[in-house]
Amino acid sequence: MTLEISGQIRVLLVGYGFAGAWIHAPLINASPMMRVTGVVTRNADRASLARKRHKDVSIYPDADSAYAQDDFDVVVIATPNHRHEPDVLQALDGNVRGIVLDKPIAPTLGSAQKIVEAVETTDVSLSVFHNRRWDGDFLTVRRVIEKNLLGTIHRFTSRFDRWDTGPTGWRGGSRSQGGGVLLDLGPHLIDQALWLFGPATQIYAELDSRTDFRKTDDDVFLALTHQSGVRSHLYASMWQASHDLRFHVSGAAGSFIKTGKDIQEEQLLAGDLVTSKGFGVEPRERWGYVQQSIDSRDIETIPGAWENFYDDFCNYLCGEAPNPVPLLDALETMRIIDAAEESAESQKIINLERK
Secondary structure, eight states: OOOOOSSOEEEEEEOOSIIIIIIIHHHHHHOTTEEEEEEEOOOHHHHHHHHHHSTTOEEESSHHHHHTTOOOSEEEEOSOGGGHHHHHHHHHTTTOSEEEEESSSOSSHHHHHHHHHHHHTSSOEEEEEOGGGGOHHHHHHHHHHHTTSSOSEEEEEEEEEOBOOSOOGGGGSOGGGTOSHHHHTHHHHHHHHHHHHOOEEEEEEEEEOOOSSOSSOSEEEEEEEETTSOEEEEEEESBOSOOOEEEEEEETTEEEEEESOOSHHHHHHTTOOTTSTTTTOOOGGGOEEEEETTEEEEEOOOOOOTHHHHHHHHHHHTTSSOOSSOHHHHHHHHHHHHHHHHHHHHTSOEEOOOO
């Protein structure tokens, strides 16, 4: 549905925890096309923070109260994973024109398919927040490949590791709560691999839980075989004390190696404004490099630009651009996560090719 607007797009932010307050809200604020006019939270401290950050914002204890006002164009759902399906269904009845849903689209493939089916019966535009398509290091990997600096790509290694040995709220909870590293970091790794190298035909997975206090996986390895012939090895762990390596891309003419994670989350948590000079820009010491035989050269990291997701989403709503992250892309990521669980359970390679 094309959205006709005479002013800024009015946004209702459902959920004002880590993702809502520290990731989505600053990015929305940075867009000249939209503003947060409503926040749904029962937490008094979060409500106070929202009032401090957003001019004339309305605070609601639940989404029904907000939708009853019929005063929003777009709803951004930044709630725990297990809430995604009911929150989307509720939003579809809330007379909004567009929905942004945080990744993963849902905790299970079945739930994700219900969301897709429900959205397809409406004229509401929905996009899934796979923001790490706009990571600076990932954009740099894309450019290195597009410039053919590595020749034919053989193997793609992507790691998203942390050292976090303490309880982590619902993210460390059971699968029914949407917990686990596979659902938390896996969607980023899988989406990036598919974006670079196309559909996957096979997967092998190892899912481990290294603690008593986490109820599901906290150490994950996925091996994807792409239709293009590239093999992707994807790692996500809460148990890597040395978590420097981010990308290692190997090709017939050389390799690209990048350490350290994209700087944008670090900057947002430090309170930096997206519109500040230097946002998303990495210092030279964090650049990656191309290694070709005995020669190597630094490759400047392209500035990260998570805010581009919201700019692209606004243009999509107005009929001026495609959906930045289509529902079917997010559904394919969930199909691979579902197959990863099957592979880990059976300890077998799973064929992903559709019949």
